Amino acid sequence: MMLTRFAVCVGVVLTLGLASCGGDDDGGGDSGTDTSTKTQTAQSSEGQGGTVKIAVSVPAADHGWLKAVSDDAKKAADDLGDQVEFTMNDSATSSAEQADQIETLINGKPDAIAILPFEGGALTPVAQKATAAGIPVINIDREFSTPGAYRTWIGGDNYGIGWQAGNYFADELKCQGNVVEIQGLAGISVTEDRSKGFADAIKQRCQDGIKVVARQPADFAPDKGLSVMENILEAQKQIDGVYTHDDDMAEGVVAAIENAGREGDMFLTGAGGSKAAMDQIEAGGLYRATFLYNPTMAASAVNLANLIARGEPMKDLTEPEVPSRIQVPATTVTKENVADHKDLAY
Amino acid sequence: MTAPTAARRRIPALPFGAGRAELQEYALVGVVALLLIAGAILEPDTFLTSDNMLNVLRQASIVGVVAIGMTFVIATAGIDLSVGSMVAAAGVLGGQFADSGSLMFVLGAFAMGVLLGGVNAAAIAYGRVVPFIATLAMFTMARGLALWISDKTPVSIFNLDFVRWFGTGEIVGIPSAIFVFLGVTAIGWMLLNRTRYGRYVVAVGGNREAARIAGVKVQRIIFSVYVLSGICCAIAAILLCGRLSSASPVAGNLLELDAIAAVVIGGTALSGGRATIVGTFLGVLTFALIFNLLTIMNLAVEIQQVTKGVIILVAVLIQRKQN
Numbered sequence: 001m002m003l004t005r006f007a008v009c010v011g012v013v014l015t016l017g018l019a020s021c022g023g024d025d026d027g028g029g030d031s032g033t034d035t036s037t038k039t040q041t042a043q044s045s046e047g048q049g050g051t052v053k054i055a056v057s058v059p060a061a062d063h064g065w066l067k068a069v070s071d072d073a074k075k076a077a078d079d080l081g082d083q084v085e086f087t088m089n090d091s092a093t094s095s096a097e098q099a100d101q102i103e104t105l106i107n108g109k110p111d112a113i114a115i116l117p118f119e120g121g122a123l124t125p126v127a128q129k130a131t132a133a134g135i136p137v138i139n140i141d142r143e144f145s146t147p148g149a150y151r152t153w154i155g156g157d158n159y160g161i162g163w164q165a166g167n168y169f170a171d172e173l174k175c176q177g178n179v180v181e182i183q184g185l186a187g188i189s190v191t192e193d194r195s196k197g198f199a200d201a202i203k204q205r206c207q208d209g210i211k212v213v214a215r216q217p218a219d220f221a222p223d224k225g226l227s228v229m230e231n232i233l234e235a236q237k238q239i240d241g242v243y244t245h246d247d248d249m250a251e252g253v254v255a256a257i258e259n260a261g262r263e264g265d266m267f268l269t270g271a272g273g274s275k276a277a278m279d280q281i282e283a284g285g286l287y288r289a290t291f292l293y294n295p296t297m298a299a300s301a302v303n304l305a306n307l308i309a310r311g312e313p314m315k316d317l318t319e320p321e322v323p324s325r326i327q328v329p330a331t332t333v334t335k336e337n338v339a340d341h342k343d344l345a346y
Numbered sequence: 347m348t349a350p351t352a353a354r355r356r357i358p359a360l361p362f363g364a365g366r367a368e369l370q371e372y373a374l375v376g377v378v379a380l381l382l383i384a385g386a387i388l389e390p391d392t393f394l395t396s397d398n399m400l401n402v403l404r405q406a407s408i409v410g411v412v413a414i415g416m417t418f419v420i421a422t423a424g425i426d427l428s429v430g431s432m433v434a435a436a437g438v439l440g441g442q443f444a445d446s447g448s449l450m451f452v453l454g455a456f457a458m459g460v461l462l463g464g465v466n467a468a469a470i471a472y473g474r475v476v477p478f479i480a481t482l483a484m485f486t487m488a489r490g491l492a493l494w495i496s497d498k499t500p501v502s503i504f505n506l507d508f509v510r511w512f513g514t515g516e517i518v519g520i521p522s523a524i525f526v527f528l529g530v531t532a533i534g535w536m537l538l539n540r541t542r543y544g545r546y547v548v549a550v551g552g553n554r555e556a557a558r559i560a561g562v563k564v565q566r567i568i569f570s571v572y573v574l575s576g577i578c579c580a581i582a583a584i585l586l587c588g589r590l591s592s593a594s595p596v597a598g599n600l601l602e603l604d605a606i607a608a609v610v611i612g613g614t615a616l617s618g619g620r621a622t623i624v625g626t627f628l629g630v631l632t633f634a635l636i637f638n639l640l641t642i643m644n645l646a647v648e649i650q651q652v653t654k655g656v657i658i659l660v661a662v663l664i665q666r667k668q669n
Contacts, residue, residue, distance in 0.1 A: 061493070224599075230401055252590060
């Protein structure tokens with residue numbers, strides 16, 4: 001009985017193994033299959049009329065920014081219409097899950113793949129795998145740990161957000177005052193860069209004039225922002241400005257300040273460029289500014305994937321290849337220019 | 347705990363009259379006192395003020411209400427991993443009726459809490475699914491529902507004055523959320539310690555077979571505690587949304603861990619059969635004080651997390667000694 005069960009298990013495993021070997025281009029030394037795939041790629045990169053296959057992998061949207069990324073990517077694919085055959089995975093809630101999804105996407109043999117990794121470092125191996133399989137990788141936002149893993153990186157300027165914010169605070173506070181910093185998720189490069197940019201800017205402009213009296217993470221979640229800010233409001237009686245790392249999270253921080261009745265004592269800035277933030281900036285009051293980190297970079301990534309898969313250049317550049325690094329600027333949005341940016345808000 | 351014979355058909359008295367859970371509660375009172383003293387020394391101007399203490403209690407209300415429900419679940423040797431997601435889902439569904447007024451919001455939230463809690467309850471009590479698995483499934487389902495219904499954007503409830511009053515209003519200078527928390531705690535205490543229902547719950551957790559033989563409707567009891575948990579989540583959702591002035595689909599992330607931790611260090615046994623509402627209340631208070639103190643001290647979040655973990659470990663070790 002045991003032997004029968006064992007034999008069945010071994011049989012199943014062997015069958016699965018043989019099946020996967022059969023579908024694998026690299027395995028078995030079947031040079032015939034290899035050449036034909038290469039020719040196919042060469043043809044599609046020359047062909048203007050052909051359809052290219054583009055795959056996109058982004059993490060599951062647990063906040064507004066990621067949702068906008070997902071929506072913008074889909075819209076870009078829709079706009080490209082028949083030119084692309086589009087596959088999107090946006091349900092992964094962990095690095096491991098996303099790695100599995102990307103492996104499946106690789107097996108579908110796309111002509112290019114755009115990835116916004118859950119964590120850059122953790123997903124670098126699977127990105128390298130895609131690159132080794134001849135699939136150009138477009139890295140969105142959170143960067144992989146080695147340039148060999150991707151063809152092109154497009155992302156926002158986290159350090160730039162911090163830098164712009166620091167300068168904004170230096171101007172608004174005239175280099176004098178207490179500032180509270182509410183970070184996003186502790187330990188990721190996004191947070192580190194946004195903090196460092198801010199710290200460097202206020203150090204350079206004001207030396208020690210502006211003091212960061214509290215710095216706590218709120219995990220990009222509004223309810224965490226609420227409770228963290230409530231406690232900080234108890235601790236700090238004199239707060240002149242609040243620098244938050246994210247517009248969605250800032251909603252909770254705003255609620256805490258308004259509940260305590262202290263919205264007249266300070267001002268607040270966010271990051272990202274959400275619609276709610278822009279509405280409040282336009283109305284004036286507590287929420288004074290936000291710094292763009294536009295999720296439209298995902299739409300651009302889809303378009304880049306299309307160009308790279310076809311071997312086409314970016315239109316107004318002289319070089320015949322798509323650049324390997326594109327940094328979307330972190331624009332300061334205040335009441336003065338909010339009207340210009342409202343239609344790109346998420 | 348003595349198992350009754352079939353002939354007697356009476357549920358035995360609660361097992362911790364002998365003072366086991368009481369030691370745990372005294373230990374927790376000591377911990378709370380220690381935290382208050384430490385806070386008074388480390389942050390003299392800001393920690394031990396009435397303003398801050400009310401702030402701590404108000405923050406504790408949200409996880410506290412959930413923890414009271416969790417106490418009943420854990421008392422039956424079950425577990426509910428879905429409470430955080432249920433809070434978000436309840437708030438979001440209520441938010442869909444925001445245009446129809448506060449009452450509709452409250453009803454919507456309760457309906458969602460009862461519905462989701464009911465699904466858990468049915469799966470566990472009648473479907474014989476292990477509580478861990480059933481509520482783990484609900485953990486993702488409820489979060490998905492919350493994101494789906496809200497289209498991943500927070501629903502503003504700025505105009506619902508009644509709901510906002512729960513989050514921000516005051517009665518005689520004390521935040522209304524605290525009254526809700528104390529009220530739920532009192533009802534939970536009476537349910538557990540002064541009604542037959544409470545004894546049945548503990549009996550089912552302590553020795554399910556014996557309880558069944560003694561005539562307790564075991565499946566109904568198990569069903570009821572998960573619905574209770576869902577109702578507590580709805581109450582917590584109203585408090586949270588009132589405070590945030592919006593229903594956020596990403597709220598309540600990891601809330602279940604906080605609730606379970608509070609219940610466990612309070613003295614309620616994860617293996618069931620022993621429960622204390624007072625312990626849960628003190629457990630919730632302990633964690634709220636730690637979070638508050640460490641944030642006021644502006645300590646790095648890593649230190650907060652390590653501290654919390656150490657306290658949970660120590661509390662469980664003390665529990666083992668009592669066993």
